Amino acid sequence: IRAEADLAREVMEGKREAKAAFGKDEVYLEKLIERARHVEVQVLGDTHGNAVHLFERDCSIQRRNQKVVERAPAPYLSEELRQELCGYALKIARETSYIGAGTVEFLQDADTGKFYFIEVNPRIQVEHTVTEQVTGIDIVKAQIH
Numbered sequence: 001i002r003a004e005a006d007l008a009r010e011v012m013e014g015k016r017e018a019k020a021a022f023g024k025d026e027v028y029l030e031k032l033i034e035r036a037r038h039v040e041v042q043v044l045g046d047t048h049g050n051a052v053h054l055f056e057r058d059c060s061i062q063r064r065n066q067k068v069v070e071r072a073p074a075p076y077l078s079e080e081l082r083q084e085l086c087g088y089a090l091k092i093a094r095e096t097s098y099i100g101a102g103t104v105e106f107l108q109d110a111d112t113g114k115f116y117f118i119e120v121n122p123r124i125q126v127e128h129t130v131t132e133q134v135t136g137i138d139i140v141k142a143q144i145h
Helices: 004-022 078-095 127-137 139-144
Strands: 038-045 051-063 066-070 098-107 113-123
Touching: 038 078, 051 078, 051 127, 066 078, 078 098, 078 113, 098 139, 127 139
Parallel strands: none
Antiparallel strands: 038 051, 038 098, 051 066, 098 113
């Protein structure tokens, strides 16, 4: 929905489609980010409430929702934005008493620089080797210790 004038009509149409497909007319709205970047932060948490980040990976180049190119560090992030992003990831890890290796994923609006939380993947992802190459930290070994 790009125009406020279309909002009510489009929501009603969505409710009709939801009712027909799922038996309920419940819908939710999400903000459209036209120029989004996909950026994720590798985190490690322990059983004592400590958490650290191993910086970010840019995962914006995808095909059919599969990451094709991973870059670390993300070349478009200023130091200030990098600290903000990693701070968000650490806050999530600490507030949830996260244990082990995981990835906190965000979209970044390329026009405003604002970050939007996507999800936490509570596992070692295929992409962890990119972070290992950049940081020199063996994430699998760190998780075991």
